[in-house]
Amino acid sequence: MEAIRIIQDEHRSLAAVLHGMLYLVHQIRDRGARPDFGVLGAMIYYIDAFPERFHHPKEDQYLFRLLRMRHPDAAPLLDRLKSEHRAGAEKIRTLEQALARYQQGGAAEFSNFMAAVEAYAAFHWDHMRAEEKEILPLAEKHLSAGDWEAIDAAFLGHTDPMLGVEVGAKYNALFSRVVNLAPPPIGVGPARPRA
Numbered sequence: 001m002e003a004i005r006i007i008q009d010e011h012r013s014l015a016a017v018l019h020g021m022l023y024l025v026h027q028i029r030d031r032g033a034r035p036d037f038g039v040l041g042a043m044i045y046y047i048d049a050f051p052e053r054f055h056h057p058k059e060d061q062y063l064f065r066l067l068r069m070r071h072p073d074a075a076p077l078l079d080r081l082k083s084e085h086r087a088g089a090e091k092i093r094t095l096e097q098a099l100a101r102y103q104q105g106g107a108a109e110f111s112n113f114m115a116a117v118e119a120y121a122a123f124h125w126d127h128m129r130a131e132e133k134e135i136l137p138l139a140e141k142h143l144s145a146g147d148w149e150a151i152d153a154a155f156l157g158h159t160d161p162m163l164g165v166e167v168g169a170k171y172n173a174l175f176s177r178v179v180n181l182a183p184p185p186i187g188v189g190p191a192r193p194r195a
């Protein structure tokens with residue numbers, strides 16, 4: 001079940017970026033750190049591109065679809081998670097707009113941006129937690145060996161090259177870029193002077 005490991009790895013990468021964003025906004029709030037809009041923008045770009053175009057489609061089209069067939073009792077939870085995949089895209093737009101307003105409007109717009117970051121992180125953590133704590137155990141219990149072959153093939157990129165390792169490598173590069181830009185202790189970018 002390569003797919004389980006891949007899903008967990010992808011969740012860890014996303015969680016790392018969410019943690020990084022929260023850390024940066026809390027540094028601004030608590031220590032008056034100067035905002036680095038380049039890093040914040042790169043983080044939002046990553047969390048938009050990666051779950052939307054790469055991670056959620058594989059869950060929807062393979063894992064969720066097969067689990068729904070094998071274990072219809074999971075339907076309400078699968079419906080919720082699927083609708084969160086759609087809602088996530090809208091929430092990212094809110095985050096982008098809040099960042100743009102903060103960048104243009106300055107400190108007066110900060111608390112709105114921070115609230116958007118906190119809301120998005122909480123939303124996505126809840127989502128990933130439900131997948132890992134509820135969906136994956138149900139999948140392990142109810143899916144057949146043949147189902148896992150199909151799911152693994154999809155997650156390994158053998159089914160749809162757009163969801164495969166090569167495209168995955170592009171997101172890894174994007175993740176490295178975020179890490180390289182971000183200051184310690186999140187990343188390895190230059191430390192920022194306080195405002």
Ligand SMILES: [Fe+2]
Binds near residue numbers: 059085127
């Ligand atoms: Fe998901």
Ligand SMILES: [Fe+2]
Binds near residue numbers: 011059131
């Ligand atoms: Fe997920």
